[in-house]
Amino acid sequence: MGTALITGASSGLGLEFAWQLATAKHDVVLVARGVDRLEHLASQLRAAAGVRVEVLPADLRVRADVERVAERLRSTEHPVGLLVNNAGLAVNQRFVGGDLDVEEKAFEVMVHAVLVLSHAAAGAMVLRGRGAILNVSSIAALLASGTYSAHKAWVRTFTEGLAVELKGTGVTATAVTPGFVHTEFHERAGIKMTALPDIAWLDADAVVSIALADVRRGAVLSTPSLRYQGLAAAMRLLPRFAIRALGNYRHRLSAASESESL
Numbered sequence: 081m082g083t084a085l086i087t088g089a090s091s092g093l094g095l096e097f098a099w100q101l102a103t104a105k106h107d108v109v110l111v112a113r114g115v116d117r118l119e120h121l122a123s124q125l126r127a128a129a130g131v132r133v134e135v136l137p138a139d140l141r142v143r144a145d146v147e148r149v150a151e152r153l154r155s156t157e158h159p160v161g162l163l164v165n166n167a168g169l170a171v172n173q174r175f176v177g178g179d180l181d182v183e184e185k186a187f188e189v190m191v192h193a194v195l196v197l198s199h200a201a202a203g204a205m206v207l208r209g210r211g212a213i214l215n216v217s218s219i220a221a222l223l224a225s226g227t228y229s230a231h232k233a234w235v236r237t238f239t240e241g242l243a244v245e246l247k248g249t250g251v252t253a254t255a256v257t258p259g260f261v262h263t264e265f266h267e268r269a270g271i272k273m274t275a276l277p278d279i280a281w282l283d284a285d286a287v288v289s290i291a292l293a294d295v296r297r298g299a300v301l302s303t304p305s306l307r308y309q310g311l312a313a314a315m316r317l318l319p320r321f322a323i324r325a326l327g328n329y330r331h332r333l334s335a336a337s338e339s340e341s342l
Contacts, residue, residue: 088167150200
């Protein structure tokens, strides 16, 4: 893989991707908004793994910043062999009556940035005849639960289409679709998840390990854990009215969790 570029690298799954890739002796490019957290992580990775670490501060809600990251992906100096499109935002609101600015920022990070960065990476990788793109989707892609589901469904379908187009080029595209993962993701968005049973949660190290293994074998879809694989299979068989009912249940579950915290 050579050099790996990871978006949203300062926390959650992105942080775990950075550690696992660095300790496997891959050079890494760390992309996130928080400069201090990135610099601290970079110093830790250099000391622990002895790899080359670049810090590339960028706010993927800002199109000029996305283009700077795309330019790094196109660079022939220390070329990027693995792109991990991991950055994401939790949209803790209903769409109707919600803040449109919040929705647009989430779209920029989870759809527009994935599109632009995948385009830049794929173009450069195909010219070299090798490389991999890993896009973080979600099991929510199979649900009907607000715009987050819509964004992650786009990522999943986009990645499948990209994989078809890349066939035979030496470059692969993989979408990982985890369920709920123990990270800062929900806490930072102010989403209380106490009503969710323990069995629903996955550990970040296992999710990342499985995703990277699936990238190495050229899998297009990666669903960590047997229980989520079973859930995904069941959801694909359910009629859409049942999927919509599940989305409604998730809204009620979130509301119950929020009331519990008051």
